[in-house]
Amino acid sequence: MLEELRVFWTVNDENTFIAHILMVQYALIDCNNFYVSCERLFAPKLCGKPVVVLSNNDGCVISRSNEAKKLGVPMTAPEFKWRAFFKQHNVQVLSSNYELYGDMSNRVYRALQSFSPTIEKYSIDESFLLLPRHIKGKTLKEELHQHIGIPVSVGVGSTKTLAKAANYLAKNRKGYSGVCYMPTGAVQDEILYTMPVKKLWGIGRKWARKLSDHGIKNVRDLKYTSDSWAKKHLNVVGLRIIHELQGTPCLNLEEVVQKRKHSICTQSFGRTVVDLAEMKEAVSTFASTASERIRRQNLTASLLHIFISTNRHSKGPKINLSYDTAFSEPTSSGTVITKSALKCLELIFQKGYKYSKAGVILSGLENNHASQIDLFSHRDKKKDEALMAAFDQINTHYGRGSVKIGSEGIQKPWVMKREFKSPNYTTRFNALKEVH
Ligand SMILES: [Mg+2]
Structure with a gap:
């Protein structure tokens, strides 16, 4: 097999750089039935049973266990059409729990970093790496299973495309047991x-x-x-x-x-929203979440885009409204961003429509310290930053949503449907698994 020679650098205790020349191949590591596998880790009773995970708003199937595949449940099967079938065949149905999947995905990524310094996270459940020749695909698979608990398929080849093809074979053909060298x-x-x-x-x-x-x-x-x-x-x-x-x-x-170009927070509602008060809650929530995300990356935004829309596929009048505005100085403040978003919403909101979706997009992102200062601003930036730091600290410690901006509301009746969601086992203290 054609292999590449790569030089890797490491630093020893005496701060001396050491070059390692290694023969490498491309490997694609793909987590099997990823969302179902994450769920099974914390609910072993799901093992060996047909399990499906649904998309946002419990719409359609987006991950299936092998047992569910065998029963003939296709990808993107709409939940409402298959409800009776699921019941009849005792298929376990779960809402998606992205907080859990995101955290597990990061754990897999960190574990992979210990095998190779050159790695590309291709999607939530797939990574390419330059695999040094002395590390076997089988070892990788076994270690990930032992330390994280997620089953993976490994494909190895002399190019990314061949590694991906090998992964397809590892997964779909008998005799490879999850690892295929092209x-x-x-x-x-x-x-x-x-x-x-x-x-x-x-x-x-x-x-x-x-x-x-x-x-x-x-x-x-x-x-x-x-x-x-x-x-x-x-x-x-x-x-x-x-x-x-x-x-x-x-x-x-x-x-x-x-580098992130936007911070987008958008959601389809669990039910339609008709009045401004409720829409304000939704937009506040999205603005606050989008601002939280950029603060986590130490970025500021200079532009804000908001939109609200009705469902394209439903009957009745349709409308799609949006508004853009620029901040007088780049900001990551949750209160400033939320206030602006609400101002924009008031300008565009029209009564008489059944809205099904809204979103907030922050763009013009740059590093916090590089931002220009507005000479005419009356805002006390230091005070605001301290407030947001405390806000984020409390939410990190006690779980997201422990403190929020008042306009986000409490009941949130518009929130997306997730009737069968598992707890956030790995990211919330109060959701930790109990062992008896
Ligand atoms: Mg996968």
């Missing part, structure tokens, strides 16, 4: 021949159809497509995929975490 030469071609082209990373439905029309049905066919054909019928992305299949790495690991 072979080389004729053996690789044999395997790629059995893999439909639409299952390859980066090939969407449109391209799959186009390729199929030209007689390219499996991944091996695509691998041996000529550059000139690819340039004519696909584009540079398609060409890169083909080169990667041929073993030439064209996609780097995006290690550098991209």
Whole structure:
């Protein structure tokens, strides 16, 4: 297998840099049925049973246990259509608990960092890493299972695309037990021949159809497509995929975490909102949450965008309203941001509509210390910062929402439906699991 040589630097006790030259391969680690696996960790009674996790507002299925897959429950199955089936087959239904999944995802990421310094978090349940040759995929899988408790599939190859294809095989073919090293030469071609082209990373439905029309049905066919054909019928992305299949790495690991460009907080309501008072609560909550997020990253925002809208698919009059405003000086203050958001809301709100969604977007983000100061501001910035620091400290210590801005309201009848949500086992003290 073609392997890359990489130099890694570490620092020893005497502050001397040490270079490690290692042979590396690309590995893709994908958590199996991630949301279900997280739930099972804290509710072992779910093990061995068919389990599904639902999307926001308990809309449709977004994660399934193997048992549920075997019963024939498809991805995105709408809950209301499958309710009777779930009952009949004793399928355990859960609302999504993103606080738990996010925390477990970070734990997996941190554990992976101990295997390789070069890592790209690709999604909540997938990471690419440059795996040093001496670390076996099997070891990785076993360690993650032992220390975090999450089952994963490991695919290894000489490029990201081949690692992703290997991961697909590890997961979907018998005989790999969750770890697949992409072979080389004729053996690789044999395997790629059995893999439909639409299952390859980066090939969407449109391209799959186009390729199929030209007689390219499996991944091996695509691998041996000529550059000139690819340039004519696909584009540079398609060409890169083909080169990667041929073993030439064209996609780097995006290690550098991209700086946030926006902080978005938006939600579909559990039921429609018709009056301004209730909408004010929702918008206050979103503004406060968005500001909390930028404070956590030590950023400030200079622009605010708010929107409210009715459901596109429901009957009755539809409307989509939004408003943009700029702060006189960049801020991360929850009170300032919430006040501005409410002012904007009052300007755009129209009676007579059944609103189903609202959101607040903060943009123009920059580092807190780099922000320009408004000479004419009367606001006591220091006092405000101290207040927000105390606000965040209390919420970190006692759980989110322990203190909030008054206009957020208490009852929150518009809040999204999550009837079957598990507790936040790992992020809230009062949700800690009890052991008897
Ligand atoms: Mg997964």
